[in-house]
Amino acid sequence: MSGTYLGMPAFPEAAHDAVRNPTLRRNLRHATHTIRDKRARAVAELEDWAGLRAAAKAIKDRTLRHLDHYLVRLEQAVTAAGGTVHWAADAAEANRIVTALVKATGESEVVKVKSMATQETGLNEALEAEGIRAYETDLAELIVQLGDDRPTHILVPAIHRNRGEIRDIFAERMGRWGRPAPDGLTDRPADLAEAARLHLREKFLRAKVGVSGANFMVAETGTLVVVESEGNGRMCLTLPETLISVVGIEKVVPTWRDLEVFLQVLPRSSTAERMNPYTSMWTGTTDGDGPRAFHLVLLDNGRSDTLADEVGRQALRCIRCSACLNVCPVYERAGGHAYGSVYPGPIGAILTPQLRGTGSGLDASLPYASSLCGACYEVCPVAIDIPEVLVHLRERVVQGGEATRNGVRVRLRPAKGHAAERAAMRAARWALDHPAALRAGQRLAARTRRLHPRRLPGPGRAWSDTRDLPEVPAESFRDWWQRTRGGEAR
Amino acid sequence: MRVALFVTCVNDALYPRTGVATVRLLERLGVTVEFPAAQSCCGQPAYNTGYRHETEPLVRRFDRAFRAYEYVVTPSGSCAAMVRDAYPRLGAKAAAEGRGTELAEAAARAAPRTYELTEFLVDVLGVTDVGAYFPHTVTYHPTCHGLRALGLGDRPRRLLAHVRGLELRELDGAEECCGFGGTFAVKNPDVSAAMGADKARAVEATGADAVCALDNSCLAHIGGTLARRGSRVRPVHLAEILAATEEEPYT
Numbered sequence: 015m016s017g018t019y020l021g022m023p024a025f026p027e028a029a030h031d032a033v034r035n036p037t038l039r040r041n042l043r044h045a046t047h048t049i050r051d052k053r054a055r056a057v058a059e060l061e062d063w064a065g066l067r068a069a070a071k072a073i074k075d076r077t078l079r080h081l082d083h084y085l086v087r088l089e090q091a092v093t094a095a096g097g098t099v100h101w102a103a104d105a106a107e108a109n110r111i112v113t114a115l116v117k118a119t120g121e122s123e124v125v126k127v128k129s130m131a132t133q134e135t136g137l138n139e140a141l142e143a144e145g146i147r148a149y150e151t152d153l154a155e156l157i158v159q160l161g162d163d164r165p166t167h168i169l170v171p172a173i174h175r176n177r178g179e180i181r182d183i184f185a186e187r188m189g190r191w192g193r194p195a196p197d198g199l200t201d202r203p204a205d206l207a208e209a210a211r212l213h214l215r216e217k218f219l220r221a222k223v224g225v226s227g228a229n230f231m232v233a234e235t236g237t238l239v240v241v242e243s244e245g246n247g248r249m250c251l252t253l254p255e256t257l258i259s260v261v262g263i264e265k266v267v268p269t270w271r272d273l274e275v276f277l278q279v280l281p282r283s284s285t286a287e288r289m290n291p292y293t294s295m296w297t298g299t300t301d302g303d304g305p306r307a308f309h310l311v312l313l314d315n316g317r318s319d320t321l322a323d324e325v326g327r328q329a330l331r332c333i334r335c336s337a338c339l340n341v342c343p344v345y346e347r348a349g350g351h352a353y354g355s356v357y358p359g360p361i362g363a364i365l366t367p368q369l370r371g372t373g374s375g376l377d378a379s380l381p382y383a384s385s386l387c388g389a390c391y392e393v394c395p396v397a398i399d400i401p402e403v404l405v406h407l408r409e410r411v412v413q414g415g416e417a418t419r420n421g422v423r424v425r426l427r428p429a430k431g432h433a434a435e436r437a438a439m440r441a442a443r444w445a446l447d448h449p450a451a452l453r454a455g456q457r458l459a460a461r462t463r464r465l466h467p468r469r470l471p472g473p474g475r476a477w478s479d480t481r482d483l484p485e486v487p488a489e490s491f492r493d494w495w496q497r498t499r500g501g502e503a504r
Numbered sequence: 505m506r507v508a509l510f511v512t513c514v515n516d517a518l519y520p521r522t523g524v525a526t527v528r529l530l531e532r533l534g535v536t537v538e539f540p541a542a543q544s545c546c547g548q549p550a551y552n553t554g555y556r557h558e559t560e561p562l563v564r565r566f567d568r569a570f571r572a573y574e575y576v577v578t579p580s581g582s583c584a585a586m587v588r589d590a591y592p593r594l595g596a597k598a599a600a601e602g603r604g605t606e607l608a609e610a611a612a613r614a615a616p617r618t619y620e621l622t623e624f625l626v627d628v629l630g631v632t633d634v635g636a637y638f639p640h641t642v643t644y645h646p647t648c649h650g651l652r653a654l655g656l657g658d659r660p661r662r663l664l665a666h667v668r669g670l671e672l673r674e675l676d677g678a679e680e681c682c683g684f685g686g687t688f689a690v691k692n693p694d695v696s697a698a699m700g701a702d703k704a705r706a707v708e709a710t711g712a713d714a715v716c717a718l719d720n721s722c723l724a725h726i727g728g729t730l731a732r733r734g735s736r737v738r739p740v741h742l743a744e745i746l747a748a749t750e751e752e753p754y755t
Contacts, residue, residue: 033694343681347698385685388652408554443558446545476693481728491516491523495539
């Protein structure tokens, strides 16, 4: 189960199994409803939430418009503070850079702070292939790693697991990775946390290399920021001799004043806290304090291409709070694995097909993994109009169109497998644009209504498997109007 | 006052009762209703599935059919949202593609004059008591496009609160999508059915006689799921509740 998400089935097939797993459904429902209710209360406390949201959106948009400028400024500041900046065009290049940096230290183990960027590049697997073991230290990431599993949530990667399942994973697997779980481990949260603490302490004290991501990078001073709840991240950031941070290029903010806005909207949106317990900030290297060497790997991996798309670029405003996942009725039923990406839920449905393209069956299915209910847009702290981008990407899937891949403007052809749908849509357009023909069809349907099947064939079959069909009435509204009002108005 | 009724393709073909109820209700309130026969579908099924170019003729058709009217009233939050939100986007994209401003102009004419029924009643006519009588227990499902895209707020509830004989039952998780979502129900049948089943259970738990909403497509999904479960709860469009009176009761 571990490894990358490539080669997973398209969303509807993956969701098919998740929907039929009652434990998964119960775990997800409980967790998402609890956190969404808390988020709503935390946000309602602030009188100026709408203003904060607008400010967060505006800062991100302005930064993205001048991204080249702020990244150069960031590089200068990081370098001046004693760090080294590396530029990675894609996942493979990022992994090569990190692997080479670790090898140069002579170490074969690294400790990791939870990082979406390195999940995205599949860094752990790339390191493993070079004989380097990466230990996840975030509690939920630890559960996922020990369980030979994949994350299903941005903020709570093990949201699909309940306490009993976690106890079993700890008891069975911890010994293989280091210090075993204590005998007779119960599923009490405090006991589980203590088992993880003892297991991880060993890693923290031994590791010479730490690998992190970052929630934000402040261009003016070259400062990186990690926001977390457990303190494990801070251990990884301060104890090793070498720190390597892999960060998406969209995470830069110009100044500390801009950062102030995000440190308000992020915790409330993600964990429903007024302020998160640990906010770690580091700027280059300092003699006698923290890592001796600091490397920043700036990751593109499809972000520049996304930035080139006028509608789709708003996905780069995302601050990975996961509020959209917690409120999404589709995520709640399908679970995170169905999205086949490190970014699940509504944001994953618009971000992944832009970062990876819509070439695979899975990626082409993601823009359709939504009922367009709009709840994600409503809660998004940076006001990403996710439904708008979903429809935009659906158009790319079925009609093709202009897109940027690897910096080159290309004309995408429509994805395969939509020929019948396209023909139906064209026929429907013709009929709907010819009301006389439509009316003849309606009358025919009304006259033959007793003959209509109770079950539909083809793509409509799933509908009639679980729902009764509406009956065709004897008379359409149009005919009623003509019969009762005499003639047609205009 | 003279208004044009945009009945919507779903109501025309499958739920003519809703159109008839809307006409009766508006006429009872002193409004002259006209039905421009040139109207068709708003284009939402095609647009939301990604067929923007297939939708464009329907934007032009909507504009031609309704441009002579100051008010266009529709008993569908979803179709009203399509005209208000998506038409301007379609127009802007066509202009950006160098195909002129004709579509954007059509959208700019259509969007501001189109009202969902409860918006028209509360905001334009300024009424919340429409003189309706509906002696049943009812629960209300605020459909997503009415709730979020149009921001209807408490308008439907204020109208329901004045219906004589009606007892409103609160729906648990009311603001959650029922799972219809147009072609979503076909493309993701398992998730759609799971969402529908949860919504149907919540509706049944209210113990109400009827579930009402502002969109018959959502009601078809919820009602079809309820019927398959053998439930006695009936789906009723809000327009039909507001049209019912003691003299002409809902049947």
